[in-house]
Amino acid sequence: MKAVVQRVSEASVKVEGKTKGRIARGLLILLAVHRDDTEDQLKWVADKCRRLRIFEDDEGKMNRSVEDVDGEVLLVSQFTLYGDVKKGTRPSFIASAGPDKAESIYEQMITNMERSMPGKVKTGIFAAKMEVSLINDGPVTIIVER
Numbered sequence: 001m002k003a004v005v006q007r008v009s010e011a012s013v014k015v016e017g018k019t020k021g022r023i024a025r026g027l028l029i030l031l032a033v034h035r036d037d038t039e040d041q042l043k044w045v046a047d048k049c050r051r052l053r054i055f056e057d058d059e060g061k062m063n064r065s066v067e068d069v070d071g072e073v074l075l076v077s078q079f080t081l082y083g084d085v086k087k088g089t090r091p092s093f094i095a096s097a098g099p100d101k102a103e104s105i106y107e108q109m110i111t112n113m114e115r116s117m118p119g120k121v122k123t124g125i126f127a128a129k130m131e132v133s134l135i136n137d138g139p140v141t142i143i144v145e146r
Contacts, residue, residue, distance in 0.1 A: 007140035021122030026071030032081035
């Protein structure tokens, strides 16, 4: 599982021109599911993302999590994170989980995050063509992989 975690001052996702999810201060998480991923990996990644201390404390040090700052999460599925371009210029997505498995794990990730952050988790739509907008705060971007 791979998550690109961006600290944002705001982010949104649109599907067919309509806003599906919008957050203010928090994390935009682009999530890719690997073909070999398990539920244990999902829990680890969810916990790691929620607890990442990438928000500044009163002294300006990155020492607070999204939960600590009462932030929000925008969780967007993005299988292309496993695009392999070692050979040629057309990405191979063979490492990405198939749609059924990926959707199941994505939905479990939403449930896991919402359990810890009720009312603070927004999403895109799995397998939809989406337009993601963000203002990266910092910029701060961390890759979480397990």
